[in-house]
Amino acid sequence: MAGPLISVRNATRIYGKGEARVAALDGVSFDIYPGEFVAIIGASGSGKSTLMNLLGALDKPTDGEITISGQALSKRSQRQLADFRNKIVGFVFQQFQLMPRKSALKNVMMPLQFRRPRFSDEKERATQRLNDVGLGDRMDHKPTQLSGGQQQRVAIARALVGEPEILLADEPTGALDSKTSEDIMALLHQLNDNGQTVIIITHDPEVADAAKRVITLRDGKIISDQTRDMAA
Amino acid sequence: MRIPGVAIITSALGSLIERPFRTALTMLGIIFGVIAVFVSLSLGEGGKERIRENLDSVSARTISISPNWTGRSSRQRPWRPFTENDLLEIQSLNGVYAATGGLDSTYTVVSEASDWSTNVRGIDTSYLKAQELVMDRGIPISDFEIQAKSAVAVIGSSAARSLFPNQDPVGQRVKIENIPFRIIGLTKEKGGESWRGRDEDNFILIPRTTGRARLFGDHRLARQQVRSITIVGENQGVLKQIEDDIDRIMRRSRGLTPDEPPDYRIFNFSANRQAFADTMRTVSLVILALGGVSLIVGGVGVMNIMLANVTERTREIGLRKALGARRSDILLQFLTEAILLTVISGIIGLILGYFISQTVADMDQMKIKYSWTVIMLAFGASFVTGIISGFIPAFNASRLDPVEALRNE
Secondary structure (H helix, E strand, C coil), X not given: CXXXXXXXXXXEEEECCHXXXXXXXXXXXXXXXXXXXXXXXXXXXXXXXHHHHHHXXXXXXXXXXXXXXXXXXXXXCHHHHHHHHHHCEEEECCCCCCCCCCCHHHHHHHHHXXXXXXXXXXXXHHXXXXXXXXXXXXXXXXXXXXXXXHHHHXXXXXXXXXXXXXXXXXXXXXXXXXXXXXXXXXXXXXXXXXXXXXXXXXXXXXHHHCCCEXXXXXXXXXXXXXXXXXXX | XXXXXXXXXXXXXXXXXXXXXXXXXXXXXXXXXXXXXXXXXXXXXXXXXXXXXHCCCHHHHEEEEEECCCCCCCCCXXXXXXXXXXXXXXXXXXXXXXXXXXXXXXXXXXXXXXXXXEEEEEECCCHHHXXXXXXXXXXXXXXXXXXXXXXXXXXXXXXXXXXXXXXXXCCCEEEECCEEXXXXXEECCCCCECCCCCECCCEEEEEHHHHXXXXXXXXXXXXXXXXXXXXXXXXXXXXXXXXXXXXXHHHHHCCCCCCCCCCXXXXXXXXXXXXXXXXXXXXXXXXXXXXXXXXXXXXXXHHHHHHHHHHHCHHHHHHHHHCCCCHHHHHHHHHHHHHHHHHHHHHHHHHHHHHHHHHHHHHHCCCCCCCHHHHHHHHHHHHHHHHHHXXXXXXXXXXXXXXXXXXXX
């Protein structure tokens, strides 16, 4: 097996100063290998959102190191982190975070405008991704004209359009009903089957159960890290 | 091929169009500012050009003197006209290009076709030269007619049009106070109006002697009177010297002691013109200052709206950062929006300013000059306003923490 895609070593994130210091994440270490499907689960306040921000390079650890795709994040400048977010990570948010006045296609194309150098076939790439998530016939629709499940599919297409090494989904089914949630989870699994590394952050054990590997957080520490045989 | 920058501008344009009312209100201040800057600069340039054009024209080298009867209030002095002798002395001064003196009054002039109130001037042979008039047809009044006190007249083009519509005036007859005059010449149109707004072609010229003998009468205090004297200097530089010489001649001729105030008035057109130009420059400076203030106030408005924009779109900024936007991308995006806002206002302001300055020019016979410098200045002012007022909001936006921004509801 090749080396880990993500290597987290003793990652600590402290908020506040002096008496008000709170360690949202307290010395966490783990590795994630290419092609894994990992769920990070924990109650509210367990540190899972903080961990997601660190894995997505939106934030830097106060202490410890996170290395993704060979890049040590703590040593990166703001600009390098921005480029990293653009190339290496694809975000999916609980609230979809689509631009309401832009069409599905425009929404999917958005990350490509920050790519350097830019692709010459941005529209084709975005169209391809929308086809992949089953929305080839809804490309010109605005988010308000789409159902919740369809909106999340657009968001997934947007996350994938830059061909990231990691798909990072924060409560991707949190705003959806159970039937739609199943569809979205099925889509994520299908992507994983095609080799996409997927990390899901969730508080929902049912969603976590669908993952091959579940990392459980409590009070900023890992309390369990289990890999299961999905074939069972 | 992708043209860099086009996408940024289109997307900035899109976000301005999404909020049309707010965008329009914000633009108002800048539009007013650019109008004021453009109009004032155009007027100023036009004024400068006009002075340059006229600096050496005859009218700018003209001095006129007229008798004045307002002396000291304690000792009213009678009104005394000048004499032909005064005129002869002035004509012999150094630096005088032409000097003419005559009498004039307004009469109703009757032709076969019409009657018309016009200025009848008794002139000498220097008159045409001093007034820059040339003959269109016929012949000018010569020494012969002056000596003979002939009842002949030369008519100005606009008086001719009124008295002899669609006819050749030369050879026709007119009656002034029932005295018949034969028209021997027509002057070429001088064009337009004087800088004081008087029709420059509405007159009838007759020999001075004829006028004095049969029309105006001679003054009891000064035989051979001339009512006003007009002097044209050879160039601008000699005007001051001529003025001093005239003062000396007049004081001697009219028997004034050196401490007595003059009973005549010397009117230097070029000085007057300069004063007019100065006034115009002051007016255009005031408009320019107003424009500047309006641009500043408009700029503050733009800054205000951009700050509100950034606050309102915090989540969008967070999202863009999460998708890989660099700080410079965000900065450029909001700066482009601010600049676009002011530059579009600038273009609208230039167009409106053009029409407004045209209207002003038509109303007041002012000269307007449009130059690329002025256009670029007015446009540049709006561009710079955009950069200045857009920078702080754009900078704030670029520094937002993506984690915080995404959490913002």
